């Protein structure tokens with residue numbers, strides 16, 4: 001059995017790294033001779049940096065569930081936009097780094113300088129190498145990232161808010177998404193085609209208010225197939241993780257709105273998310 | 284910021300056509316040792332803009348990279364070592380990246396480049 005143990009360790013303050021383990025969850029994957037351990041600790045806190053929450057966990061769960069496919073893809077370059085605490089990019093690197101794929105380059109951006117610094121600490125604490133840049137989406141990188149990104153992940157500011165709250169300084173820019181929560185998401189959708197490689201995969205977190213079905217339609221017109229890989233209801237929101245990939249024939253794809261999580265995987269998601277929910281209430 | 288990052292950045296101000304590579308004005312440069320991973324180096328080599336990388340390494344005080352390169356060099360241990368050092372161990376901690384076309388200055392502070400633009404630049 002291939003065990004992947006995810007531990008979240010809560011640090012007491014930004015300087016204490018050794019701290020209390022509040023969660024240990026064992027996830028079981030398809031049989032494999034090796035045992036792998038991914039430990040992602042939250043090593044830094046900053047009042048203006050988004051702490052990993054249900055949405056972050058849903059995204060990492062989607063990546064974990066796709067581990068085999070991601071390995072098979074043999075990505076050269078993985079990019080996270082809006083890396084916040086660094087929880088997701090660090091997890092992705094650990095998910096991929098434990099296989100033979102040592103050639104992978106990781107890259108992360110965030111519009112918040114504080115977030116980028118927190119990401120650096122999280123990466124360093126887990127001995128993960130990644131390039132990190134303060135950028136608006138991928139500003140300054142677009143020229144050299146032209147159709148070379150193999151895995152792209154984005155947990156955007158998706159909460160519907162008045163438009164003037166979008167992109168302001170401070171923690172609000174971590175969640176404020178403007179009309180239907182789509183302002184930042186839509187800007188991202190418009191550049192996916194210029195970023196993704198021919199085999200590239202894009203993972204996006206969205207909530208019901210963002211109209212995930214319509215997001216999939218928009219992407220279908222741009223030549224991307226889609227699938228909802230995680231769907232999860234919390235007290236506050238209904239989370240979706242959408243997955244997109246290129247298709248030659250825009251019609252040759254599965255229905256975008258059908259959740260296609262296998263029964264085994266979805267029960268796995270449920271157990272994992274329940275434990276994480278407990279973690280969140282613990283805090 | 285490592286030179287691998289520098290190699291990926293360009294100035295994206297509206298209307299700029301020649302925003303690569305950014306010139307470097309270095310204030311603080313640090314060296315942090317990391318294990319060498321020849322597979323990573325071989326993989327990344329064809330994707331690098333070599334001239335930009337070599338010029339950037341000069342700005343950070345590294346002078347031992349050849350001007351002309353070919354993939355055969357990746358079999359040479361000594362070359363790999365230099366390549367590894369310049370690409371992944373030398374960090375620009377404090378300094379400025381400068382657009383070759385407009386002279387726009389992008390700050391690098393605590394090792395992080397800031398590529399945000401003002402509203403009138405997008």
Ligand SMILES: C[S@@+](CC[C@H](N)C(=O)[O-])C[C@H]1O[C@@H](n2cnc3c(N)ncnc32)[C@H](O)[C@@H]1O
Pocket residue numbers: 050051052053055056059081082083084085086087088109110111112115135136137138155156157158167173174175184
């Ligand atoms: C919901 S948080 C997700 C943080 C982290 N990836 C996670 O999953 O825990 C959204 C992040 O996107 C960043 N962000 C918001 N607008 C952005 C933009 N235009 N470009 C880059 N990052 C942005 C925020 O600063 C914040 O860190």
